[in-house]
Amino acid sequence: MREGVYYPCFKDFLKTNQDKTNKQFVLIAEYSDFKMEYLDNYKGDIMGAIVPFIVYNTEYYNKGVIVFELDENSDFLFVEDMTNLNQEKVESLEISSAIVILDGLSPNITMFLDDLFEFLPENTQIVGGGAGKMTFEQDPVIFSKENGIHNNAALIVKLSNKINIGIENGWQYLEGPFITTSSEKNVLKTLNFRNAFEVYKEIVEKDSGMVFNDKNFFDIAKSYPLGIVKYDKEIIVRDPILVDENNNLVLVGDIPQNSTIQILKGEEDKLIESSAKAVNHAIKDINSKSSLIVFDCISRSIYLGDKFVQELEGMKNNTVFNTKLCGALTLGEIANNGDEYITFYNKSCVVGVIC
Known part of the structure; x- marks a missing residue:
């Protein structure tokens, strides 16, 4: 997966990438001018989620899109109903690392992640988060060009690279x-x-x-x-x-x-410090420029208010090789380290470095 790219609106992305056919994973901020029919104007596969805010370096926006271009060997599975995860489809992907984004207001999150853990090979690495809107109403937020947009849905994005993971909360x-x-x-x-x-x-x-x-x-x-x-x-x-x-x-x-x-x-200082620690854990032993994705809880930004920028600055300052800080503020965060159950966190910061 390539490093994330920020666009102020989805139409800017389409204009810049009108001739591409690569698979794209996108995170779209809640107040963006986005319609599902816009996906028809992109020639390749495109999938993603609507989130409260997107993150780009030391800024966060409630409008705009972060786009991650996927490698040729990457793939994805759209799960239209989180209560009905198909074991054969999961196993056929042969996943060793993945991004999982799901409806953060679904009552079926734990059951879905338990099923996913059971169907995946041992030592699979997972990062991700909960999509949704600040209304806290369960609207359709998970989408793909082929499958449309749904609530109580999930997206599993298979990656071709290893993930280094950092998880901290600071409470x-x-x-x-x-x-x-x-x-x-x-x-x-x-x-x-x-x-x-x-x-x-x-x-x-x-x-x-x-x-x-x-x-x-x-x-x-x-x-x-x-x-x-x-x-x-x-x-x-x-x-x-x-x-x-x-x-x-x-x-x-x-x-x-x-x-x-x-x-x-x-405690504000503890929360700010904890996110920087998550980056430190994720970049440990990294010796070349890598793609980084962050899922940071929306409620941390609400709690910190104006000081939330300090959290983003601390995270960005702890990256290496001038790596961009890209991702989303989410309704819950997802991670495991391969040999543990896939856990759904709240009020936490999850960082994945795609090696």
Whole structure:
């Protein structure tokens, strides 16, 4: 996969590449002037996703497109329904490394990634993220020229190169542990047999000095994610985005019943430092110019506000060989290191260096 190229609008890409027939993977910012019929004007295969923002070096945009030209040996699988992943089609791709982008608001993410892990060879390397819009409504966001645009869909882009992966989140412990005594997919109902929102509300209001009401849930919750504690003490962050009509917490990504969780808190400097560390991990042992792709959580940018540019600057300053920083701000991030389950993260930074 070649290094990403930024275009202010999709028509600029088409004008510049009107005679090409290469496969293209594209990330399109939410407020771009994009229509599916535009794909008909490109001669080759083209596939991708709509995301809240695209990233290009130290800037991020809610309009425009990042385009990654794929190698001749690359391929892709469009999954129109995440509940129906075809094992034969996955296995026929003979994947050793891939980018996976999926509907970040689907309730079927964990099931899909578990199935994908089962169907892929051992030591397959995966990076990716959750597509979607800042409305948090589950609109069609995954597309290809051949298959159209869908929600509850996913795209698996087979790469011909190895991926070096860096993953960091930077969130700090506030309170816990708690046991998830009732949950269903991405809906958290009870913690320690109490209503989960009431538990969360008590702790967050006490620490923040703010009070939840009908309009400010996300404004407060963006600073206080949940952390699932894994067996190796790794923390998988989950982002609360709303309270449903039954007073349950709705998260980006599943939270298994009987999970051990912590309530986390943000510190700006720690978050900024963590993304630079993710780049450092990904570029370790790189000795020539490579393509880099980043999936950074949209809620990190919301939390950091004007300081988010410092996060991008720290990441860019840690690249080597003047490599471009290209990618997206996403609704959840995806990664594994080959011998582990494919994990769906929230509020994290995932960096892939295509070697």
